[in-house]
Amino acid sequence: MEPEAAKACDARYYELLEELQALDFVLVELNLYLDTHPGDYQSIEQYNKFSQERMRVAHEFQQLYGPLMNFGHAFSKYPWQWSEAPWPWQV
Numbered sequence: 001m002e003p004e005a006a007k008a009c010d011a012r013y014y015e016l017l018e019e020l021q022a023l024d025f026v027l028v029e030l031n032l033y034l035d036t037h038p039g040d041y042q043s044i045e046q047y048n049k050f051s052q053e054r055m056r057v058a059h060e061f062q063q064l065y066g067p068l069m070n071f072g073h074a075f076s077k078y079p080w081q082w083s084e085a086p087w088p089w090q091v
Helices: 011-036 041-065
Strands: none
Touching: 011 041
16 A cells, blocks of 8 residues: 655644744753752642643644644544654654
């Protein structure tokens, strides 16, 4: 069976991926900071705010373009979407 051709990605696809990358960067940095400053309430609030925003953006992306992660971290529509390229890490 021949692999399916890569689907075209519109501008919103790339905007959402870029937003997710920025949110992931902020969350990693806050996570590292909080590992050494666990009592910093303001940073914990920021971490939780950015975590919620990341969940919102990831949900929007997945509703429009399919799952971001596999192994139970994201739902798939019918038919199975993991056979469709490009995958988020390929763009």
